[in-house]
Amino acid sequence: MVDRLASVLADFPIRSPCMERDTVAATRTTRVRYLMLFLVFVGTVINYVDRANLSVAAPLLKHEFGLGPVEIGVLFSAYAWTYVIANIPGGWVVDRFGSRAMYALAVLVWSAFTLAQGFAGRFATIFGLRLGVGVAEAPTFPVNNRVVSIWFTQRERGTATSVYLVGQYIGMAALTPALFWVAHAFGWRAIFWATGAVGIVWAGVWYLLYRDPEQCSWVSEAELAYIRNGGALVGSNQAGAAKAQPQKFPWRKLATVFRNRQIIAICMGKFASLSSLYFFLTWFPSYLITERHMTVLKAGGMTAVPFIAASIGVVAGGTLSDFLLRRGASVGAARKTPIITGLLLVPTMTLSLLTDSNAVVIAIMSFAFFAQGVASASWSLIGDIAPKSMIGITGGAVNFAGNLSGIVTPIAIGFILRETGSFGWALGLISVFAVMGALAYTFLLGEVKRIDIGDEAVADLPGAASRPGAERHEATPSTQD
Template identity: 40%
Template sequence: MEDSQVRHTTAGISSVSKKTATHTKTRFYILAMIFLITALNYGDRATLSMAASPMSQDLGLDTITMGYIFSAFSWAYVIGQIPGGWLLDKYGAKRIYFWSIFLWSLFTVFIGFTHYLGNTGLIISSLFLLRFLVGLAESPAFPGNSQVVAAWFPTKERGTAAAVFNSAQYFATVIFAPFMGWLVSQVHWQSIFWVMGGLGIVISFIWLKVIYSPVNHPTVNPKELELIKDGGGLVNMGQNLQENQKSKTKFSDIKQLLSSRMLLGIFIAQYCINCLTYFFLTWFPVYLVKERNMTILQAGFAAVAPALCGFIGGILGGLISDRLIKMNKSLTFARKLPIILGMLLSTSIVVCNYVDSQTAIIFFMSLAFFGKGFGSLGWAVMSDVAPKEMIGLSGGLFNTFGNTAGIVIPIVIGYILSTTGSFNGALVFVGIHALIALFSYIFLVGKIERFQLKTTSSH
């Protein structure tokens, strides 16, 4: 009798819990916070490109010098990836990401004061150093995003989750480019650094109040936790710190990652995909102003269409990838198909060399960035394949390869412009990278699956 009552009561509780669970979507609030932070992240990266034309005239900087200043962010961003990933694995995303947001925002504010230094050499050095520090501070951001998504989302939702935070890079332009264009034209170029940096400092403290691991979140529903855990979410992420500290990462582990053909193919493709990103973040506004004769304010609004298309493409790519998984297609097929189709569309950037009207330019740029967004599933793939013991570090290594593009693209395009006086060669250079990414996923990556580290026994 008692057993029967217990079973009946348990069934009732289970029924209520399931009912309640449909209304508990804590993981989506976490994703919204990551989206906001990533949009701010890319807004801060784009401050320099939006200020570039008036700043270079004001300070007397040529295209090669600007190319090197553009690249300063990525030198540090690349250097900081592996240490940033290691810190995330050791101390967790909540703590490390807070310091990341706070510091990159503070250094962004400081950039707005460099013109007061007076001496041109000192100004150039300070600009390079501060952008370098912004890059160093931002280095844990995307490995942190990957760690949080791997913790909060089951595999079948991970493509969409990663696509959402990754597409924030385009939405950042939709939100911030017209606003920054207005600040530059109506106030002065320094103001965008003060406003964007100040906003980031405020948001860093909001992060501390919002982010927890699934097992520690004060509002997470038990059924939601069960759904995440049973679906492959690493719900203890960032909480088993003592265990992480005991098992130290060895160079042999990193060597294993670099020896994997699958991972190497993913890393190379990410470098190529990011080439399109960094063109957009650095030289694109300059291209619109100098090559296509737009004003700064027009360029700010013109950048919205490609960014919005990139955002829509990014969301669609993730949704379609996850839909294919739910249709029982293989993980490999579900991830590769949007990437390959997206990269094929991205090559349309080269068509801009053969059209003259501003409308046609914006159309083909929008098509290219829709494709780039649609195919930007690299972080979803990393959440699928990174070894469980090294999510942060694997993400750091992935981002090291990817953001080497931020060093190469600004400098190479700076030299192309200096040599030819035209963006034609630059657009071809960027378009070729989309093809290399496509071929990398077709011929190098192979089957997409979680990488297993080979461990050696220790006493």
């Protein structure tokens, strides 16, 4: 069914300026990769707003449906149940059918599920629709990782990754106050109607504008040469090649990837980082309303502040990583430094237990979320180690493990609240996860190098040379898994 839908969408006869490269684009210097990055950024904003809109609605709908903290925690986690399961096949369909068709289809489907939540009349209905959102969103971060990997040089990849990752936080910072106002003025159902409608429109915009580098008429030969020579995986995993030579799901190669110590370490670190993120995406508004006794509208405004801080953290982490790489640091040192530093600073959130001032609490939480943003640079690390013909599926595998925290964290906090009536132990749990993640990156990850699955030539990573400014880069693969 997925094969048929993706194939039809990929062949649909809509033309855009990116269908065939023209002679003008071939003779001028372009920066088309930044347009493609902007498209990914906006898609990520919509993605995370549709993940987190339930946290805005929860303080209102729990009274209508008579839900306790454990039930709310289960509802928060519903999205992650199917999201983690669908991540690996989601990454595989991205490798097979490409970014354009699969992302458009994913946005369309999850937005339809989001809009339908506004018509739900009971707990079970919302729970089922959240499961649907989780399935449909599974290909999105493998797409994001793939787009950055094929459009950007390795020395730009950390910054480019931070730009689309910042969409996770910018969207919530800018739109959470608006969503609280919508809920206050029109009721919680209007939140889902508005966010779902926006996503449906964006699915069409993405499909009309996005293309891979070698299929885009806007990109010049000069820009193509620049990104290819800089280590971008131009020409890898093209959907057309996959359709011409259908492939079975690569179970054996995936098992090889999962056994790799680099992947195990990143999975542990991703779980730790996303645990704190899921706290802010799910329980944080309720924390401000129930624990800090803020009004709905004030909580909406205050929720935005930590997300702004996290946005700054994401950009700082990616920029620092690329700066270290340009100054001659190894790929491992450049990628791991901001991640480990950020994770070790996340436990500062427990300092909020020592004050009664809401202003101080917001400042502490903002700093902790800033640190989580710095630690989110692991996606650029995945781009550095994933087998070149398995970028999507490797990203899906790591996202699978990391987003298990989306199941564990909300439910665990729900049980903690039921038993203790306070968020104190919840903040302690998130802090323990963060320290464990930092230890995994420090002692388990080891040398950063691309995984060799035995059937593709792998050159040294740029930046891994002992001398600054080394010009080595990976060869573009000509085969398709």
